[in-house]
Amino acid sequence: MSTSSLHTHRELDDMLGTRWRKPKLVKQTWLRWVLWIGLVTYLIAAVLTIPVDWSRVYEGLDRGWQFVLAFMTPDFVTRAADIRDGMLESIIMTIAASVVGIAISIPIGLGAARNIAPLPVYMICRGIVAVSRALQEIIVAILLVAIFGFGPLAGFLTLSFATIGFLSKLLAEDIESMDRVQAEAIRSSGASWMQWINYGVQPQVMPRLIGLSMYRLDINFRESAILGLVGAGGIGATLNTAFDRYEYDTAAAILIIIIVIVMGLEYLSGLIRARVQ
Amino acid sequence: MTHTGRSPKGPPDPSEMQNVIKMRETPMLRLEKLVKTYKTGDQALKAVDLEVPSGQVLALIGPSGAGKSTLIRCINRLVEPTSGKVWLGDTELTGLSQSALRRARRKMGMIFQEYALVERLSVMENVLSGRLGYVGFWRSFTRRYPQADVDEAFRLLDRVGLLHMADKRADELSGGQRQRVGICRALIQNPELLLVDEPTASLDPKTSRQIMRLICELCEERGLAAIINIHDVALAQRFVQRVIGLRFGAIEFDGKPDALTPDVLTTIYGEEDWEATIQKVEEDEVAAE
Numbered sequence: 272m273s274t275s276s277l278h279t280h281r282e283l284d285d286m287l288g289t290r291w292r293k294p295k296l297v298k299q300t301w302l303r304w305v306l307w308i309g310l311v312t313y314l315i316a317a318v319l320t321i322p323v324d325w326s327r328v329y330e331g332l333d334r335g336w337q338f339v340l341a342f343m344t345p346d347f348v349t350r351a352a353d354i355r356d357g358m359l360e361s362i363i364m365t366i367a368a369s370v371v372g373i374a375i376s377i378p379i380g381l382g383a384a385r386n387i388a389p390l391p392v393y394m395i396c397r398g399i400v401a402v403s404r405a406l407q408e409i410i411v412a413i414l415l416v417a418i419f420g421f422g423p424l425a426g427f428l429t430l431s432f433a434t435i436g437f438l439s440k441l442l443a444e445d446i447e448s449m450d451r452v453q454a455e456a457i458r459s460s461g462a463s464w465m466q467w468i469n470y471g472v473q474p475q476v477m478p479r480l481i482g483l484s485m486y487r488l489d490i491n492f493r494e495s496a497i498l499g500l501v502g503a504g505g506i507g508a509t510l511n512t513a514f515d516r517y518e519y520d521t522a523a524a525i526l527i528i529i530i531v532i533v534m535g536l537e538y539l540s541g542l543i544r545a546r547v548q
Numbered sequence: 549m550t551h552t553g554r555s556p557k558g559p560p561d562p563s564e565m566q567n568v569i570k571m572r573e574t575p576m577l578r579l580e581k582l583v584k585t586y587k588t589g590d591q592a593l594k595a596v597d598l599e600v601p602s603g604q605v606l607a608l609i610g611p612s613g614a615g616k617s618t619l620i621r622c623i624n625r626l627v628e629p630t631s632g633k634v635w636l637g638d639t640e641l642t643g644l645s646q647s648a649l650r651r652a653r654r655k656m657g658m659i660f661q662e663y664a665l666v667e668r669l670s671v672m673e674n675v676l677s678g679r680l681g682y683v684g685f686w687r688s689f690t691r692r693y694p695q696a697d698v699d700e701a702f703r704l705l706d707r708v709g710l711l712h713m714a715d716k717r718a719d720e721l722s723g724g725q726r727q728r729v730g731i732c733r734a735l736i737q738n739p740e741l742l743l744v745d746e747p748t749a750s751l752d753p754k755t756s757r758q759i760m761r762l763i764c765e766l767c768e769e770r771g772l773a774a775i776i777n778i779h780d781v782a783l784a785q786r787f788v789q790r791v792i793g794l795r796f797g798a799i800e801f802d803g804k805p806d807a808l809t810p811d812v813l814t815t816i817y818g819e820e821d822w823e824a825t826i827q828k829v830e831e832d833e834v835a836a837e
Contacts, residue, residue, distance in 0.1 A: 450667075452660060452661075452662060452664040453664050453665070453666045453667065455626055455660075455664065456658065456660055456664035456665070456666070456677075456730075456733070457666065457677055457680065458626065458653075459624055459626055459653060459656070459658040459743075460653065460654070460657075460658075460677060460678050460679075460680050460681055460733070460737055461650040461651065461652075461653035461654040461680060461681025461682075461737070462650070462677070462680035462681060462688075463650060463680070463685060465685045465689075466680045466685055466688050466689075467680075469685075469688065469689055470666060470669070470673075470677050470680065470688070471666060474666050474667070474668040474669050475666070475667075475668065477668070478668075
């Protein structure tokens with residue numbers, strides 16, 4: 272006992288008065304410098320390889336300015352019927368795809384959580400999530416338009432598919448980080464698996480699930496404006512037509528409506544999330 | 549003295565001795581060479597043998613990592629034992645199918661260290677969740693429990709003084725209140741055995757005593773056996789009938805609370821000055837009068 276305390280005191284005497292700094296991630300000073308210089312050199316070289324046609328940019332500035340000016344005079348009237356139809360189609364597409372996508376995401380999310388699913392189920396569900404996330408919406412939409420033809424059906428299916436990858440993954444991650452003991456307590460009472468999920472897991476992940484669902488609804492609406500560009504219906508088709516006809520004022524009107532709706536959704540999701548905490 | 553022979557208290561008369569011996573022959577809980585080795589290679593339990601007669605409240609003491617938590621979780625198979633047997637009455641638990649295990653779990657109420665209430669459910673939902681082993685999925689999903697269960701939940705909440713909190717959310721309660729709800733949840737299972745994991749570890753000294761007293765009173769009222777993991781040796785001595793000392797996954801001590809001497813504590817926990825830790829039983833009884 273006394274020898275060990277003597278030993279620590281000698282060690283302490285050696286350390287008193289010496290400089291202390293947070294240990295560096297890379298210990299060798301020269302290697303740190305090499306890494307920094309290498310990184311900066313690469314960034315400069317990489318930027319230099321991007322070709323910029325400055326005269327083209329100069330011409331383009333004018334076209335861009337026209338676009339900005341159009342925002343000052345948005346035209347809601349001339350194509351009012353087109354805008355209304357496109358908007359309705361987008362909203363229907365968004366809501367239907369969100370509801371279907373979320374409904375499918377919940378069982379897949381449960382299966383993709385390692386702490387509650389057996390390994391084979393976990394692998395399959397993670398596989399589905401990976402495929403859904405790897406395929407970008409536009410690519411899926413092009414494929415589905417090829418199969419189902421132009422129109423909102425392809426858009427609806429694309430958004431449902433994309434929702435599954437997004438929501439299942441984040442739901443599974445929330446389940447994986449839940450408080451294990453709360454769930455254990457429910458299991459110890461002799462609850463069945465379904466009861467265990469309903470009492471031990473669901474209350475813990477519900478606020479996050481609702482928040483994510485609202486966020487996905489928001490994303491799906493914005494995506495629905497893009498999917499029209501590849502023929503998958505919705506307001507995007509109307510927007511695309513407006514651009515093709517150089518009707519920037521109509522395009523501006525559509526963009527303004529999209530912005531207002533997205534802001535409205537944002538506000539709504541804030542209200543809902545505050546209630547379910 | 550009008551002794552009927554049925555009272556669980558009082559000295560057993562000769563005609564009752566037969567029953568007492570029988571009870572000793574088939575203990576309520578029996579562990580046979582229970583072993584748990586974790587995937588990491590840690591041997592948490594090394595062939596533990598233990599018998600608990602019905603109605604006995606025992607404390608399980610020992611240093612952190614001695615296997616106390618693992619031991620009680622192996623009994624209801626929240627942790628799967630590696631080998632050995634667990635007998636609850638006539639049922640051997642380690643070989644049970646999932647559905648048979650669920651039925652067996654109904655007989656074992658569990659109380660947890662951090663209360664383990666489902667925080668976003670109400671007090672009433674938490675208490676009624678103790679009935680999940682008895683009711684079907686739709687009844688539990690729609691929260692339409694049989695009236696008898698609801699009445700029992702009200703009675704238990706009243707017993708622990710929380711009837712007015714029935715519809716509060718669990719996360720609005722204080723630590724002591726949460727543990728009382730945890731106790732109600734375990735008792736509404738109508739168990740034969742309580743598995744209690746560090747019930748007082750997150751509570752202040754006064755609340756700790758109240759909770760321990762409540763658990764032990766309820767065990768006596770209902771004739772329940774209980775295994776209580778506890779760090780506070782003095783608190784254990786004060787309330788239980790038997791103490792088991794666990795060290796490195798093996799039982800080092802099994803005896804009456806007043807048999808805990810500094811030497812015994814040294815074998816369980818290692819070298820330290822134990823005089824102040826040990827409860828002065830006589831003094832305390834005087835103080836309690």
